Amino acid sequence: MTRTHGRPPATGAWRAGDPVGRRSWFRLPGPLVLEAGGVLPQVDLAYETWGELDPEASNAVLVLHALTGDSHVAGPAGAGHPSRGWWDALVGPGRALDTDRWFVIAPNVLGGCQGSTGPASAAPDGRPWGGRFPAITVRDAVQAEAHLADALGIRRWAAVLGGSFGGMRALEWAAGHPERVAAALLLSCCAVASAEQIAWSGAQIEAIRTDPDWLDGHYHDLPDGRGPHAGLGVARRIAHITYRSPRELEQRFGTEHQDGEHPWRGGRYAVESYLDHHADKLARRFDAASYVVLARAMSGHDVGRGRGGVEAALRRIAARTLVAGVDSDRLFPLEQQRQLAESIPGAGFGTIASPHGHDGFLIEADQVGRLVTDLLPSGR
Ligand SMILES: CC(=O)SCCNC(=O)CCNC(=O)[C@H](O)C(C)(C)COP(=O)(O)OP(=O)(O)OC[C@H]1O[C@@H](n2cnc3c(N)ncnc32)[C@H](O)[C@@H]1OP(=O)(O)O
Ligand SMILES: N[C@@H](CCO)C(=O)O
Known part of the structure; x- marks a missing residue:
């Protein structure tokens, strides 16, 4: 595994208290066989980390970004990132994801364009994949992330968090790898994509x-x-x-x-x-x-596919789970999250009050921070 360690940029809006993130790249050990039938012979995932992994690898929290997000959850612009982290207020010493305690890791999704293998990456013939890039699913993305977890020695996540497309992947982690997820925060997502x-x-x-x-x-x-x-x-x-x-x-x-x-x-x-x-x-x-x-x-997201349906898939979840959505979200209506919570054993349900609609899960960082604090175990 290749790791390159980042450092605070020499210029840019560095703020006191910003956590120091490290940007790294991981190459999967072999080809990735895809759910829809294709194969990616070589896959790289770009990812960022904050905090330190403890010797038992028990304090790792996986944060999964939405459709056009990337691995830059927190910290200033710079080093290839045009703006501050998209959940900047959540990650750092003393914040909801306290980097003095948690090892926070955020990969750029498979198929993305911020360092991970995607259509703009080189295919085996050296030319960009472009339109030849195979169809991928939420499950494929999670499979790639599972290889990354293996390489880092993380057998079980202390928590997996995500909103929207990130929430779909967090749900897929919880249902597809129940033994590897201790807690899950599923924001503004659904069990299966709706027709709309x-x-x-x-x-x-x-x-x-x-x-x-x-x-x-x-x-x-x-x-x-x-x-x-x-x-x-x-x-x-x-x-x-x-x-x-x-x-x-x-x-x-x-x-x-x-x-x-x-x-x-x-x-x-x-x-x-x-x-x-x-x-x-x-x-x-x-x-x-x-x-x-x-x-x-995202359109192909269906956590129940090949698992006997949605209800059966959700019953597999062993993680302590909190599901939440935004009360003004018209794209992923709150009702979808309510149904999710009702079908996941023991899951809690929360509402993010916001006028901003679906983007509320990105904008209302204080409320999301409280959900994270509610979910994560307190004390060391
Ligand atoms: C560059 C990056 O984002 S890095 C990758 C991370 N990005 C992601 O994860 C994607 C998620 N982010 C997003 O979807 C959005 O950027 C959000 C949700 C964070 C934005 O939410 P908000 O903070 O509410 O921003 P809002 O929607 O009000 O837009 C503000 C922008 O609109 C501009 N704007 C407002 N009114 C107007 C107008 N009448 N005409 C033109 N521009 C306008 C503002 O100047 C501001 O510009 P800036 O963002 O370049 O500073
Ligand atoms: N505005 C966010 C939300 C998508 O769910 C994004 O572009 O990733």
Whole structure:
């Protein structure tokens, strides 16, 4: 296993109290045979860690990111990360995931584009996988993560945490490897993708595939960084609407025009400008083919597949489990999490109160922190 240790960047917004993360890469010991039938001959996972693994490897907490997240859970921008960690407030000395006690580890998902093997990575012929990258599932991603855990000597996670796509993987860990998960926090996720979730993703995927620079996914070696960036931007616009609540959009933007622009004269409403901003930001940092592969994996999520159905799969879970969702989430409605909690033996259920919709699990860090504290055992 190759490990390279990170250090605080020489410049950038380093803050007192920031935990020192280490960025590392792990190569799977052999080919990964995929649930849908393909094989990835070589797989690398990029991951970051905070804190120290104890000698018994008993204090490891796995944090799993959402669709366009990455391994950078905490800490300043820098070293390939354009912004601060996405759950920055949760990880560090004295925080909910206290790095004086817990060894926190976050991999970039299989199929991703922030260091782990994905469509932009080189295939065995040396050229980018592009459109040849095989279909992957939530289960494949967890299988790759299990190899990483093995390599680090972690037989059992003290806890596995994730929201949305990360929550799907956390659930898959708990149901597929019950003996390896002591506690699980399942946020803003579901047992099986709903028709509406698949429909939203399908529209986003179509936006990418109809971009003239999609080229069936074979765009990675086009000159000047050309690619289906416009299509990815449209996908993000569609997705971002589903990530926020109608009430929030109304209160923040209403019918306001963007400064200096008028919609009757070719200008934009403020809410359109806001979506443009999120589209541009994602198109700059994310690979469209990864987006397609991961969105497809989310649509294929079904924890009950091959396990006698959802109820039977959820009954296998042995972890102390807490399920929570955001009260204003229209993409992963709270009812899905309530049903999950009811079907998992002994699971607790919590509500994150937020006007922000699905993204509330990222934004309401204080409330998520309290859920983490409730879940993790206190004392040493
Ligand atoms: C770069 C990275 O994100 S690294 C990888 C980690 N990322 C992830 O895990 C993805 C998850 N993150 C996300 O989905 C989102 O970024 C969230 C949920 C964290 C954002 O939530 P919020 O903090 O509520 O941000 P919000 O949706 O209000 O957007 C704020 C941005 O919109 C911009 N904005 C607001 N109104 C307008 C407008 N009318 N026109 C244009 N831009 C606007 C703000 O300037 C701000 O820009 P900035 O983010 O570049 O500073
Ligand atoms: N906004 C988040 C939530 C997706 O569930 C992301 O882009 O990853």
